[in-house]
Amino acid sequence: MKNKLISLLCILMLAGCYGKTEPAANENDRYFLFATPLRDHTIWLQAKAGLDSACDFYHVHCDWIGPNVIDTEKMNEVIETGILQQADGIITQGVIDSSLIQEAKEDGIPLILVDSDQPDSERFAYMGKDFKQQAELMLKDVEKHLGTKEKLKIAIQVAESDFSIAKQQIEQIKSVFQQHPGGYELVDISDSKSDIVRAKREWKNVLSQYPDINVAINFAAESAEPCAETAKEMNIRKHILIYAVDDMPATISMIKNGDIDGSIVTSFYDYGYQSIKLMMEYLDHGKKPESTTVYPTLMMVTKENVDTYKGDLNEKK
Known part of the structure; x- marks a missing residue:
């Protein structure tokens, strides 16, 4: 137990460097962790926007923690922290150590993978592109x-x-x-x-x-x-x-200018929002997703639809 507490303290100190938020007073004591692969990346911040909206809606506390450059070891440390803290649910990209997915399951923590999958793992669900x-x-x-x-x-x-x-x-x-x-x-x-x-x-x-x-x-x-x-x-x-x-501003600008021909886009916002929704339905009502693989809408954005694709994407949700 002493070693585990020491590990927790060390990991918490590391997590503070990767974007941990300050806890807020919420009506619901539930706590969710999004262990992001890229803390300040334009596209992944869309997932944070979805996370924040869902956590506000359900009145729960959520943390957005991760490195600023790809570093799976640091992601693993963040997830280990979440498991030690007994988070009610964890969301992360499927590039982490698979043993942590198993550990979360054994501790009764639903873990959702987004963007990339480990289909043979014990993850609660996967949400990402087809x-x-x-x-x-x-x-x-x-x-x-x-x-x-x-x-x-x-x-x-x-x-x-x-x-x-x-x-x-x-x-x-x-x-x-x-x-x-x-x-x-x-x-x-x-x-x-x-x-x-x-x-x-x-x-x-x-x-x-x-x-x-x-x-x-x-x-x-x-x-x-x-x-x-x-x-x-x-x-x-x-x-x-x-x-x-993806639809980073620079990418959309290049499509409009004819510098590139197209980009495949999906809703990173849903990675945050829908993941919290799935876990809340499970935790509050025992309802599991109909399929453990959830595919958000996928679109090719070209010069022809670059001005309208966001509306079309929202209509298809």
């Missing part, structure tokens, strides 16, 4: 531009190629793009490490080595901008389709 649908939306838009007969030469950039989310997205691209009648070749996969400087360096290397690439896919949200910049600098932008994920 990666097959994502690949299908991309192929449909590619064929709208290039037709069905041209061979596709593809390069992909992810944040971390070792992460399950990256592997799943790449595998679905391979599976779905096999249906393209003109054939396809995946010529390169690079890592941004969630760093925009590295992202540009990697895209410069890739596009210099493979100047005949005609499809560039950015599964790291920060990668689309350096990809577009590099293509323009090399005067090959008109020969290459560039796709992104």
